[in-house]
Amino acid sequence: MTDITERHAHVVEGTVKWFDPVKGFGFVVSDEGGPDILLHANVLRNFGQGSVADGARIEIAIQETDRGVQAVEVGYIEPPTGDETSGLDDLADIDAGDIAACPLEPARVKWFDKSKGFGFANVFGSGEDVFVHIEVLRRSGLADLQPGEAVGLRVIDGQRGRMAMQVTAWEAGIAREE
Numbered sequence: 001m002t003d004i005t006e007r008h009a010h011v012v013e014g015t016v017k018w019f020d021p022v023k024g025f026g027f028v029v030s031d032e033g034g035p036d037i038l039l040h041a042n043v044l045r046n047f048g049q050g051s052v053a054d055g056a057r058i059e060i061a062i063q064e065t066d067r068g069v070q071a072v073e074v075g076y077i078e079p080p081t082g083d084e085t086s087g088l089d090d091l092a093d094i095d096a097g098d099i100a101a102c103p104l105e106p107a108r109v110k111w112f113d114k115s116k117g118f119g120f121a122n123v124f125g126s127g128e129d130v131f132v133h134i135e136v137l138r139r140s141g142l143a144d145l146q147p148g149e150a151v152g153l154r155v156i157d158g159q160r161g162r163m164a165m166q167v168t169a170w171e172a173g174i175a176r177e178e
């Protein structure tokens with residue numbers, strides 16, 4: 001896979017100001033300053049994600065248009081950082097190394113309700129549901145999931161059953177594993 005800086009004249013890093021998957025767009029604030037940069041859902045889909053969390057770090061190739069500055073390609077997305085407590089006791093003692101050591105399991109989103117703050121996915125070949133909490137989604141750099149969306153999950157056996165520790169878009173997860 002080639003770097004986006006090899007394909008585009010202007011690549012910037014910044015922070016996702018907000019992204020609304022229902023509206024299909026959001027905005028990025030560039031580290032270089034200047035006007036907000038439009039991030040369209042199609043650009044995210046080309047990267048392999050259907051959403052991105054507010055506050056996530058992002059690298060994007062941009063272009064000037066008559067309607068302003070727009071992202072044309074995503075290079076990488078890093079989940080937002082923060083010391084917020086999630087209230088997820090199951091994840092309290094798990095560090096990033098433990099999460100990365102778990103296999104990436106292919107799954108399909110059964111349903112996810114952002115307003116309730118959770119949903120469920122089914123791992124391929126298993127009839128058991130995997131609980132997906134909004135905080136895990138946020139820590140994974142995502143803002144929302146759609147029914148039927150293919151995802152990669154790193155899963156633990158929690159106090160009340162299997163639960164996701166990390167969620168990736170399936171294509172992005174496979175690319176990172178290779």
